[in-house]
Amino acid sequence: MRYLDDTKALLRHLIAFPTVSTDSNLDMIEFLADHLGTVGARVDVHRDFTGSKANLFATIGPDVEGGIVLSGHSDVVPVTDQDWSTDPFEMVERDGRLYGRGTCDMKGFIAAAVAMAPFYAERVGHRPIHFAFTHDEETGCLGAQALAQVLRAQGVRPGVAIIGEPTSMRIIEGHKGCYEYSTHFTGLEGHGSGPDRGVNAVEYAVRYVVRLLELKERLKARAPANSRFDPPWTTINTGALIGGVAHNVIPGKARIDWEMRPVQPGDADFVKADLHDFCAETLLPAMRAVMPQADIVTEVIGEVDGLVPADANEAKDMLMELTGANGAETVPFGTEAGIFQSLGMSAVVCGPGSIEQAHKPDEYVSLDQLEQCLIMLERLGGKLDA
Template identity: 40%
Template sequence: MTPESILADLVAIPDLPGQPNTRMAECVRSHLARHGLECSVITGPEGDRVNLFATIGPRDVPGYILSGHMDVVPVEGQVWTSDPFQLRADGDRLFGRGTSDMKGYLACMIAMVPAFQAMDLQRPIHLAFSYDEEIGCRGVRHLIDRLPGLCAPPLACIVGEPTDMRPVLSHKGKQAMELVIEGRAAHSAQPDLGLNALYPAAELLLFIRDLAARLATDGPFDARFTPPGSTVVAGVVQGGSAVNIIPDRCRIQMEVRSVPGQPPEAITAMVLDRLAGLVDDGTALRVSQTELSSYPALPPPEDPALADLLQRLSGQPVLPSVSYGTEAGLFHAAGIASIICGPGSIVRAHRPDEYITVSELAACCQMLERLGAELS
């Protein structure tokens, strides 16, 4: 089957993060089974979501992982010119949710299976399909934990996020948190009987603002990124129910994006220390925090061999860094050299009328074919 026909099957399944992914996993497995390729199914702790892992070639020698996530972001609130879950062709463009991010790469991985099988691979090519990437790279962690029992230690991982087929060397790390501040409700006519949760929340928001300014001034800095330093922002504030009720609860959602070498948790810890201090100084009764998502940064590779290989395979120059995050940081943290390179463009991702082109799919298949030839 062509990448386009496989992509049509993948796009037709609205595999949203945080929900069961049985249909999508079965679709991928059925495509691989047509070529006699069996998958290992790695079930996540949720019980209703799975990763998939398959190997072509010898399992007992180091090889390369091709990795991509099966989930896509929702379409609610977006205006599409056609059904986002039905692939629509218009000239060279193929429209549908997830075409660029990143079912186009998955379709190429699957389409190349018979070509890989026809090669005399001396090193294996592994196919990894993960879940819940769009809500913090949650699923792939469980797949990575299982790798020692699935294959020999891999040489490297190629994560196929949309990069216009340019090999990407690094990205920032991220941690998103929800912070809850609890006070005491009272009638607004007697505010002294209550404890207004909005006021300590305001203090915490000012602390986050000032911390962001210090990071922008003091660094550390990495010139590969724009902006060059780590960032912290508050994105959501919710509190209060009526003007005549002293609000007893306020919720803040914040995120950190950090340059390689500075873990996002180190910046978050400063905010959490200030959060705990709100109880100590009596402006809050209780505070709590919940991690919403996180992934480590991907530092540039120390050994240029992987970047040189991907430049040769893709025919494109490397891109030093990108502003978004990927599962590559988690593979790297597990000791697997990682790089990002895939078809489509990130500027089309998460938007109405997302698309990929037939020529981009062809270029990706050509890159993967060259990889197979390298390993044969």
């Protein structure tokens, strides 16, 4: 099919960049910037504070509002301790599938979008098309949040965002938010034979987890009547409780890693306010009665808003027309779509490959999925005259 060979060639290059979130993505971003620049795109590369990560935002067409954004994240999850049958950073084609880390999540979409750039450059009219490729989506959507600040400051106002996460080319109009935290407890170490003379950080962390479990149940009653999510309420998950050094030592340090996935912004406020009051009124007074310096501090790892289904959604209407779908769905996993929506864009998630393959050994995207994506992207060219 037209553009498939170009997409495969680009994807082979992209897979060869080992852009695990802990490492730099600069080589991949510079490669994409050069490629888009050759077709006349105006390319901006924005590095993070470390200088080792960067976002790319490129535009083909006029400098006006209302453009269409094609968005993807450049980072991938680690391959450590995964049992791959091939080199994860060398694309392998076999039985109608392309194997490699990031093939579906989500370098396949990025390759397809960039392969279409020459076509868009010839076709663009009154409506620009933008390419937004970010860093650190897998570790809290840090790149997309930084890019949003840049676009807001520059007054760049696209109208539509298509986030190409792997959805098997289904149109996704809604997903929950993802708020991740680490709560740190500082107590007072001592000998286990004298528990009243210490402040047991693990025990206070356990009481905090009990409160999380209580909130987890209370959130069920707050589920919106028309919620389309599964489950329909905001969820809380306790991922880890770490602390202690020995059986007979009162632990002075502990940490809880936890998350919540709000279906509505008010639920996050409800949970955070309750935990603040519980710590301020119950846990901390008891801890500081023994050691005034005892403390509980919650570190925000990431707070990423969900994608809220909207009655008026140009992105959804556009994708339904381009793909022939007769509706849109919601999913439980998070994406950067809510960040683009917060900038005033209509947003959907739609891309090649299945989320069932993401993050696993022998990750792949099928050629059939890439072809469906390219058909959609080619039809999208007709919207650039609008």
